[in-house]
Amino acid sequence: MILINGIAEDRINISDRGLQYGDGLFETIVYRNGVLEFLDAHLERLITDCKRLKIPFQDSDDLRADLLTVCQSLRAEAVIKVIITRGSGGRGYFAGSDINPSRIVSSHPLPNYPDSYYQQGVSIRFCQHPISENTVLAGIKHLNRLDQVLARNEWHDTNIVEGLLFNNDGDVIEGTMSNVFIVKSGQLITAKLDKSGVAGIMRAQVSELANVLALPVNEATISQQELLNADEVFICNSVMGILPVSQIVDINKIYAVGTITQQLQNALQKLGK
Amino acid sequence: MILINGIAEDRINISDRGLQYGDGLFETIVYRNGVLEFLDAHLERLITDCKRLKIPFQDSDDLRADLLTVCQSLRAEAVIKVIITRGSGGRGYFAGSDINPSRIVSSHPLPNYPDSYYQQGVSIRFCQHPISENTVLAGIKHLNRLDQVLARNEWHDTNIVEGLLFNNDGDVIEGTMSNVFIVKSGQLITAKLDKSGVAGIMRAQVSELANVLALPVNEATISQQELLNADEVFICNSVMGILPVSQIVDINKIYAVGTITQQLQNALQKLGK
Numbered sequence: 001m002i003l004i005n006g007i008a009e010d011r012i013n014i015s016d017r018g019l020q021y022g023d024g025l026f027e028t029i030v031y032r033n034g035v036l037e038f039l040d041a042h043l044e045r046l047i048t049d050c051k052r053l054k055i056p057f058q059d060s061d062d063l064r065a066d067l068l069t070v071c072q073s074l075r076a077e078a079v080i081k082v083i084i085t086r087g088s089g090g091r092g093y094f095a096g097s098d099i100n101p102s103r104i105v106s107s108h109p110l111p112n113y114p115d116s117y118y119q120q121g122v123s124i125r126f127c128q129h130p131i132s133e134n135t136v137l138a139g140i141k142h143l144n145r146l147d148q149v150l151a152r153n154e155w156h157d158t159n160i161v162e163g164l165l166f167n168n169d170g171d172v173i174e175g176t177m178s179n180v181f182i183v184k185s186g187q188l189i190t191a192k193l194d195k196s197g198v199a200g201i202m203r204a205q206v207s208e209l210a211n212v213l214a215l216p217v218n219e220a221t222i223s224q225q226e227l228l229n230a231d232e233v234f235i236c237n238s239v240m241g242i243l244p245v246s247q248i249v250d251i252n253k254i255y256a257v258g259t260i261t262q263q264l265q266n267a268l269q270k271l272g273k
Numbered sequence: 274m275i276l277i278n279g280i281a282e283d284r285i286n287i288s289d290r291g292l293q294y295g296d297g298l299f300e301t302i303v304y305r306n307g308v309l310e311f312l313d314a315h316l317e318r319l320i321t322d323c324k325r326l327k328i329p330f331q332d333s334d335d336l337r338a339d340l341l342t343v344c345q346s347l348r349a350e351a352v353i354k355v356i357i358t359r360g361s362g363g364r365g366y367f368a369g370s371d372i373n374p375s376r377i378v379s380s381h382p383l384p385n386y387p388d389s390y391y392q393q394g395v396s397i398r399f400c401q402h403p404i405s406e407n408t409v410l411a412g413i414k415h416l417n418r419l420d421q422v423l424a425r426n427e428w429h430d431t432n433i434v435e436g437l438l439f440n441n442d443g444d445v446i447e448g449t450m451s452n453v454f455i456v457k458s459g460q461l462i463t464a465k466l467d468k469s470g471v472a473g474i475m476r477a478q479v480s481e482l483a484n485v486l487a488l489p490v491n492e493a494t495i496s497q498q499e500l501l502n503a504d505e506v507f508i509c510n511s512v513m514g515i516l517p518v519s520q521i522v523d524i525n526k527i528y529a530v531g532t533i534t535q536q537l538q539n540a541l542q543k544l545g546k
Contacts, residue, residue, distance in 0.1 A: 011284035014377055021418035022295025093425035093449050104287055132407040137419060144417035145294035146410060152366035176366055
């Protein structure tokens with residue numbers, strides 16, 4: 001089921017600024033066991049980031065009603081994608097103040113990651129495509145996703161689950177669809193996202209779980225060398241949860257699935273996710 | 274009139290990757306006196322940049338047919354916008370190889386710039402929003418246009434025609450919808466677009482005209498100081514042509530409309546544009 005501004009339809013006017021300029025943002029939320037996981041965190045980020053993009057979407061009541069309608073139509077667990085655009089109209093890039101944001105809610109099959117991914121870890125690779133840098137857009141899950149599209153389409157091997165994106169300094173920023181954590185000497189580090197990257201809901205959740213488990217966690221620059229020297233590496237997002245990285249295929253680098261990653265997986269599972 | 278893949282309709286499926294990820298590019302072409310201005314140059318850039326984005330749009334025959342249909346429906350001069358997206362489908366960012374690009378052709382009123390803009394010049398401003406940097410995407414007129422949207426929405430004063438975007442080093446890159454040239458001691462300089470910016474059709478045309486007129490023209494870094502020290506400054510795009518800059522309002526900087534700008538305006542007019 002797809003709702004556009006609360007109405008069941010699957011097509012949008014081409015004048016929508018989401019299509020014209022990528023002028024909007026999105027969330028992907030897991031619906032499982034009758035619950036929209038981390039819903040409040042997703043909606044909070046959506047509203048905060050609309051504010052950063054000056055999209056006047058402040059009240060999520062209509063969106064919550066849409067989510068209820070879509071979830072009630074589902075017979076199985078699903079991924080719910082919410083897109084908010086600045087709306088339809090304006091004169092070129094100028095939007096003015098008299099257009100209303102569009103909201104699009106759609107449901108998609110929940111990817112079925114095998115248990116082995118969680119237990120033995122996954123293979124990932126390095127992407128050649130560099131990540132764009134912009135301090136104002138950094139962290140926002142906006143609709144300007146050419147970086148991720150070009151990076152993700154560098155490989156077709158289905159055994160490779162994720163590709164890492166680097167900035168121009170050669171520092172690791174994130175995966176095409178996930179955030180990255182490394183563990184070194186008992187300390188968790190995830191990339192600082194002040195110039196690029198998406199500040200994922202699961203990334204924030206992992207940091208919270210680390211705090212609960214009294215594991216030190218920092219946001220910092222992660223050089224390629226620090227990645228290679230890490231004791232453990234894992235990737236995470238709202239849909240996959242936490243996946244240990246067992247291998248970086250380009251460079252034949254192998255990691256063991258470590259105890260801190262497992263502790264965090266267990267803590268996440270106890271939340272029922 | 275709007276054609277989507279050759280069919281008259283104004284709505285597109287929300288699964289189109291243009292909306293989902295800004296996964297596409299566009300051209301804006303002036304239709305005037307029964308002619309699509311610089312059509313070959315626009316189509317050539319479109320196909321070249323599709324190649325850079327690995328969008329398999331190689332043959333413009335269908336697009337040329339769409340353009341003919343739309344232009345035949347028009348009773349006045351217009352701006353024709355062409356959007357090519359990677360198409361509908363794929364699994365997340367992964368597009369695979371079995372989806373077909375979407376082409377969207379729409380007509381819009383030609384903006385009516387007063388004669389005074391061409392003769393006395395226009396007022397512009399500096400934008401606070403920094404331009405994103407990415408060597409792979411630089412130059413392409415792609416659909417990831419949040420930079421331009423955020424920059425253009427910094428001002429509402431209709432007397433200000435354009436805003437300039439700077440990179441993180443403080444160098445001038447372009448306007449929100451135009452390219453910039455400065456003239457210093459008889460030499461034309463336009464910003465190097467190796468890390469950011471859109472390589473406009475009119476920018477290339479101005480360089481060609483400069484060559485014909487035996488005026489030296491270079492692509493180089495333009496610092497804010499070089500901009501302020503310039504003898505002449507002008508902005509250009511396919512729709513507006515060449516507009517002298519008479520004033521940068523933020524800093525009360527005034528420029529005279531110079532002879533080189535006028536020479537280029539005259540040369541462009543002789544092409545019938």
